[in-house]
Amino acid sequence: MSTLAVHAEGVWKIFNEGAANEVTALSDVSIDVGKGEFVSLIGPSGCGKSTLLRVIADLIPSTRGTVAVAGMTPHEAREKHQYGMAFQQAALLDWRTVRRNVELPLELAGWDKEKRKARALELLEMVQLQDFAEHRPWELSGGMQQRVAIARSLATDPEILLMDEPFGALDEMTRERMQNELLRISKATGTSVVFVTHSIPEAVYLSNRVVVMSPRPGRITHVVSVDLRDRNEDTRESDAFFESVTAVREALRGRVAPVGEGGARLAETS
8 A cells, every 4th residue: 555645746737739729737747645644735826736636636637747646546546436525616416415415425436325324424523514414505604515515525535635725715714714624624534635725824724735836837846844733723823833824925936946946945745
């Protein structure tokens, strides 16, 4: 069994290759994500963060390079339900109850009715929504809907959770509560997380490492290690937090020499 949740090496993604409208979205991207690690991807809009997430998830193929998830190809990992995914919109089905939304991946995987019901209720208790199991999604707040989406993404006990700005549409207070909830869940499950965000404070608060990407074509320019103990409400006021936020901001502004150009390396990429 691989010790890495994700291993990507020399990944390129070129849309419409050879055509007049060719676009290089990713350029020679290499990154490792360890088991149980929380890694955030950050960079300017259009830099390829979501594209990289989709390559890892086997939603689109890479043009060149190799990607492994838990020691398997992305396609094999998807077939074995090694992924959980959550996006900015919860994408819940209004005609199904909250519980049956969480059950959906299990239903598609062929679980019997009683087992998937028990698993869904277990997950709803984990995200503290057990009292809303028989409600419809439209009866829940935005933050509650996102918790349902996270519960659904964890239904098959995946190796890795891929999240594309899942809290981007939430107000600031709800967003902070959801960040704490996600940290609690990832710690409880040991699931590896790759998280796309535009928010520097969010990336720092959540992550073991923050991967900084360049404008298109997307490349990894810096990897910032974050060492915060006992992350809680006070963490956001700590000197260590502000130092890490500054390090990521300086990397985004190009004020630190990029990896591979002789500058100070902020962190290792594996």
